[in-house]
Amino acid sequence: MARVLTITLNPALDLSIGLGRLAPGEVNRASACRTTAAGKGNNVARVLAAHGHEVLVTGFLGAGNAAVFEAAFAEWGVTDRFVRVAGETRTNVKLAEADSRVTDINAPGATVDDADVSRLADELAAIASAPPDAVLMAGSWPPGLTAPMLERALAPLREAGIPLWLDASGAALETGLALAPVLIKPNEAELAACVGRSLGCDADLLAAGRELQGRGVAEVAISRGADGVLWLAGSAGLAARAPEVPVESTVCAGDTLVAGLMHGRLSGWTDARTLAFAVALSADAVTRIGVGRSDTPAFESLLRAVTVYPVAVEAAVE
Numbered sequence: 001m002a003r004v005l006t007i008t009l010n011p012a013l014d015l016s017i018g019l020g021r022l023a024p025g026e027v028n029r030a031s032a033c034r035t036t037a038a039g040k041g042n043n044v045a046r047v048l049a050a051h052g053h054e055v056l057v058t059g060f061l062g063a064g065n066a067a068v069f070e071a072a073f074a075e076w077g078v079t080d081r082f083v084r085v086a087g088e089t090r091t092n093v094k095l096a097e098a099d100s101r102v103t104d105i106n107a108p109g110a111t112v113d114d115a116d117v118s119r120l121a122d123e124l125a126a127i128a129s130a131p132p133d134a135v136l137m138a139g140s141w142p143p144g145l146t147a148p149m150l151e152r153a154l155a156p157l158r159e160a161g162i163p164l165w166l167d168a169s170g171a172a173l174e175t176g177l178a179l180a181p182v183l184i185k186p187n188e189a190e191l192a193a194c195v196g197r198s199l200g201c202d203a204d205l206l207a208a209g210r211e212l213q214g215r216g217v218a219e220v221a222i223s224r225g226a227d228g229v230l231w232l233a234g235s236a237g238l239a240a241r242a243p244e245v246p247v248e249s250t251v252c253a254g255d256t257l258v259a260g261l262m263h264g265r266l267s268g269w270t271d272a273r274t275l276a277f278a279v280a281l282s283a284d285a286v287t288r289i290g291v292g293r294s295d296t297p298a299f300e301s302l303l304r305a306v307t308v309y310p311v312a313v314e315a316a317v318e
């Protein structure tokens, strides 16, 4: 099994609220509420640790409510290398309605400054001295963080040549592209924003993915919710159709997909096996609040229900 570092610059406590139907502007009564230690990199870390990998987690954690995360990291079996910063880690609200619609309200997060980033740089330099097999950086940036500050902090990982996986959008994705990640996982909207045009059919999406490969990304996995995944795995293209499942919450589906792809890659599986596993795991994630699991009796039938097939991609990268 592999040694993996996940970087969550702006982690979150996810407050998941189950509702029949959201009535904006009115008093709503929840049917269920649950708070989970989360954030994109942490969600991936949790899945990877559950699949036997040695996982280190880092980023910035508000000192004010760090105990909730510390308990979660111990439960997941991951090593806590987070830099503590002043204030509290944000709470993100996830409103899950009975008809499967989810409304996310993501808070800005605890502000970081130059000294915090220097401490993260020191932590990353220490980690890079015994390099992990892969690094995943995922999610938004906290207030106060700028691209030059982040580039400085990531320098030790870059110099050690550790493969970087990236799941980000907006400025975080743009900045990350300069680091030549081995894989990015935009959804359709994030991909469209990144290439600066609207995208419709599969061919449009694949062409946009090719364009990002031309900017130095080795692989692009385009997540399309219930429509499955398009994966530019190097010069080949694969598509996967997801099985239909009862939806409890879609919040962690994307993070689970990334974790599944990493697990397959780090285990030396074929592309097709890797994609089928990741899509089945992601389908499992939407049936529950939180990340997907492969250790349940239902998982084998989910896996069997995933269809993976090749798709044609343009030979030349623009």
Ligand SMILES: O=P(O)(O)OC[C@H]1O[C@](O)(CO)[C@@H](O)[C@@H]1O
Pocket: 010, 012, 013, 014, 038, 039, 040, 041, 043, 092, 106, 138, 139, 140, 141, 251, 252, 254, 255
């Ligand atoms: O960093 P962002 O983009 O605000 O996203 C954070 C949110 O994404 C998730 O990781 C789900 O993808 C949630 O756990 C978390 O609340």
